[in-house]
Amino acid sequence: MSADKRPQIKNEEQYEALKEQGYSKEKAARIANTPDHVAGKKGGAAPPxxxxxxxxxxxxxxxxxxxxxxxxxxxxxxxxxxxx
Structure with a gap:
């Protein structure tokens, strides 16, 4: 599927790589759409x-x-x- 049919995917290359690794479409999209300034940070203040x-x-x-x-x-x- 081309990028113009999925405008919500911000990092198409990362999305495709995640899909190839077996991630679901939803999870791959969430990861690929994570802003760079947020990526890699631990979760919020919620307990484990x-x-x-x-x-x-x-x-x-x-x-x-x-x-x-x-x-x-x-x-x-x-x-x-x-x-x-």
Whole structure:
């Protein structure tokens, strides 16, 4: 697909490289669209997922649209959130 059909992709070369590595379209686009001044910085002030309750993790997963999560354990929710 050409760049003119995907104007939301800011770094097309990086996007294509990530797709070749097996990243999903969504995740590759997020990474390729990250501004240079933000890239490589650690996350915000939120505590690590390991400190969240299972219910908090579940709500976060629902908020970002993950499906098939209702019966997942805490560690499984953490994995899905980190790898979506």
């Amino acid at each position: 997922y390991e400190e969240w309750t299972r219910e908090e993790l579940y709500e976060k997963a629902r908020e970002i649209g993950l499906s098939g999560i209702s019966k997942l354990r805490k560690n499984e929710l953490i994995e899905r959130l980190r790898n979506h």
